[in-house]
Amino acid sequence: MYTQNPPSPYVPCPRCGNPYPQPVGYTLWGGFIGPKLLKHVKCHQCGYTFNGKTGQSNDKAILLYLTVPVVVLVLLLMACLICSAMSSASTSFIPLLF
Numbered sequence: 411m412y413t414q415n416p417p418s419p420y421v422p423c424p425r426c427g428n429p430y431p432q433p434v435g436y437t438l439w440g441g442f443i444g445p446k447l448l449k450h451v452k453c454h455q456c457g458y459t460f461n462g463k464t465g466q467s468n469d470k471a472i473l474l475y476l477t478v479p480v481v482v483l484v485l486l487l488m489a490c491l492i493c494s495a496m497s498s499a500s501t502s503f504i505p506l507l508f
């Protein structure tokens with residue numbers, strides 16, 4: 411008699427139907443937090459990675475995850491530039507950072 415595997419909290423692999431995709435612990439694009447935020451899972455049967463909640467590809471979410479911080483950084487930098495340009499041209503950025 412076999413004990414049944416506990417039901418996986420993730421949807422089966424959309425490519426090969428493997429019902430037990432594994433959560434991805436670390437990725438190059440998201441470090442340790444990114445894959446957790448996006449419910450990034452990997453099928454060890456075919457190597458496909460996807461969103462474990464929706465079963466859809468995470469490509470767009472990853473792109474967003476990568477571009478949003480860059481956009482925010484650029485906006486912050488622009489705000490800094492505008493502020494320093496308005497106050498005084500000789501002020502360096504260092505007082506703003508510390």
Ligand SMILES: [Zn+2]
Nearest residue numbers: 423426453456
């Ligand atoms: Zn698969």
